[in-house]
Amino acid sequence: MKLSTRNQLPGTVVSITSGEAMAVVKIQLAGGEVITSSITRDAVADLELVEGSAVTALVKSTEVALAVL
Amino acid sequence: MKLSTRNQLPGTVVSITSGEAMAVVKIQLAGGEVITSSITRDAVADLELVEGSAVTALVKSTEVALAVL
Amino acid sequence: MKLSTRNQLPGTVVSITSGEAMAVVKIQLAGGEVITSSITRDAVADLELVEGSAVTALVKSTEVALAVL
Amino acid sequence: MKLSTRNQLPGTVVSITSGEAMAVVKIQLAGGEVITSSITRDAVADLELVEGSAVTALVKSTEVALAVL
Amino acid sequence: MKLSTRNQLPGTVVSITSGEAMAVVKIQLAGGEVITSSITRDAVADLELVEGSAVTALVKSTEVALAVL
Amino acid sequence: MKLSTRNQLPGTVVSITSGEAMAVVKIQLAGGEVITSSITRDAVADLELVEGSAVTALVKSTEVALAVL
Numbered sequence: 001m002k003l004s005t006r007n008q009l010p011g012t013v014v015s016i017t018s019g020e021a022m023a024v025v026k027i028q029l030a031g032g033e034v035i036t037s038s039i040t041r042d043a044v045a046d047l048e049l050v051e052g053s054a055v056t057a058l059v060k061s062t063e064v065a066l067a068v069l
Numbered sequence: 070m071k072l073s074t075r076n077q078l079p080g081t082v083v084s085i086t087s088g089e090a091m092a093v094v095k096i097q098l099a100g101g102e103v104i105t106s107s108i109t110r111d112a113v114a115d116l117e118l119v120e121g122s123a124v125t126a127l128v129k130s131t132e133v134a135l136a137v138l
Numbered sequence: 139m140k141l142s143t144r145n146q147l148p149g150t151v152v153s154i155t156s157g158e159a160m161a162v163v164k165i166q167l168a169g170g171e172v173i174t175s176s177i178t179r180d181a182v183a184d185l186e187l188v189e190g191s192a193v194t195a196l197v198k199s200t201e202v203a204l205a206v207l
Numbered sequence: 208m209k210l211s212t213r214n215q216l217p218g219t220v221v222s223i224t225s226g227e228a229m230a231v232v233k234i235q236l237a238g239g240e241v242i243t244s245s246i247t248r249d250a251v252a253d254l255e256l257v258e259g260s261a262v263t264a265l266v267k268s269t270e271v272a273l274a275v276l
Numbered sequence: 277m278k279l280s281t282r283n284q285l286p287g288t289v290v291s292i293t294s295g296e297a298m299a300v301v302k303i304q305l306a307g308g309e310v311i312t313s314s315i316t317r318d319a320v321a322d323l324e325l326v327e328g329s330a331v332t333a334l335v336k337s338t339e340v341a342l343a344v345l
Numbered sequence: 346m347k348l349s350t351r352n353q354l355p356g357t358v359v360s361i362t363s364g365e366a367m368a369v370v371k372i373q374l375a376g377g378e379v380i381t382s383s384i385t386r387d388a389v390a391d392l393e394l395v396e397g398s399a400v401t402a403l404v405k406s407t408e409v410a411l412a413v414l
Contacts, residue, residue: 131200
């Protein structure tokens with residue numbers, strides 16, 4: 001499968017915090033940065049995510065803002 | 070300023086493609102990955118972005134999806 | 139590849155309108171509805187999209203609002 | 208009311224999972240597909256959503272990514 | 277029509293910049309602030325937006341980040 | 346810090362509803378309108394948000410839809 005989604009960052013799940021409806025998943029990238037993703041609890045179950053799972057974080061370019069100091 | 074935005078990835082602008090309304094900005098992260106951001110042409114002007122500008126890519130956690138192979 | 143993205147709607151590209159930076163792609167679903175997607179012009183080229191291409195529209199659940207009459 | 212939101216898909220609520228802050232609502236479209244929406248618990252109460260409610264799923268075109276096999 | 281979209285800010289269109297695919301519309305709120313919206317060029321035509329049009333800006337709560345100084 | 350994010354609305358936190366993963370924060374703007382933001386529970390803790398905190402609501406222009414009556 002090929003995605004229009006421009007930003008695809010591979011990493012490893014380092015924590016999962018599940019609520020009733022939503023879950024927050026933290027992913028450590030190869031470079032060391034930690035990315036946070038908020039997805040449904042259903043998606044966590046469906047992808048069988050656990051600490052240590054290899055995943056790719058996907059971000060559409062329209063969702064990326066920029067900051068300058 | 071401190072942001073609720075969980076994902077803040079520092080990098081350098083490597084290209085800017087401007088249309089009439091929107092612009093696509095590519096940013097190379099320290100680790101080498103290239104991130105694409107779609108922002109308004111106004112924002113590019115307002116932040117005075119050029120190739121080589123130091124920026125931080127900002128992504129809200131609700132915008133991060135996950136893929137598993 | 140398996141995605142956390144809850145909404146995956148298969149269809150066929152019926153039109154592509156490209157600007158300098160962004161493009162608007164219309165996809166007809168099996169049921170007849172037409173879905174509009176705004177992606178980068180780069181993504182259209184990268185996926186080699188043309189009228190008639192088979193694609194799947196992907197929408198994260200956090201992006202779906204609801205209306206009642 | 209007329210919306211700029213390009214994607215408007217009518218359906219019927221088939222389940223609601225509420226957490227403290229957010230809720231996940233599943234909607235079955237006329238064509239049979241099930242759409243998932245993550246909205247605030249407040250919005251579920253405000254729209255008086257229950258299983259069987261007729262709703263329209265709204266998705267801005269900038270939130271629609273595309274995949275090709 | 278009633279929307280799950282929590283944030284609905286009434287205002288008046290003060291400018292429209294159209295590209296080939298997308299358009300940037302600026303809206304002045306009653307309190308004086310100017311809001312910027314990036315929508316498809318199609319949506320501008322479909323809503324027959326011109327300077328002076330009365331509109332309501334709609335923002336899903338999952339799209340609102342917060343900053344503290 | 347300067348942001349590409351076009352919409353920056355200053356206000357005061359009036360309520361925080363926290364779930365396990367996500368939280369819903371309401372902010373009253375100077376003009377009186379109340380804005381709702383859905384962010385991670387982590388972000389609420391990290392920004393030390395409480396009722397009365399001065400914050401700025403941030404919304405990317407690609408997230409703003411428009412309605413006309």
